Amino acid sequence: MSAPARVRPDPRATLRGGLPDRYLTPEDISEMFEVPLETVYQWRKKRTGPPGFRIGKHLRYDPADVRAYVAERKSTDQDAA
Secondary structure (H helix, E strand, O other): OOOOOOOOOOOHHHHHOOOOOOOEOHHHHHHHHOOOHHHHHHHHHHOOOOOOEEEOOEEEEOHHHHHHHHHHHHHHHHHHO
């Protein structure tokens, strides 16, 4: 018998719920915002997207920072309207 496959939760639920038990990957960010993965890397390069950090060679995002980024974007857009 093989072990059951681990199902990854929808990363967008991270923004709605409490802090997850893991940091988010660029793929999670891409899926959350429904943008190409390359866009996530361009945001990082231009310093315009959610702040990320490196663990060795791996890029990760703290869900609390991503939530703060979304809240800031929402308030900026509402102020501009």
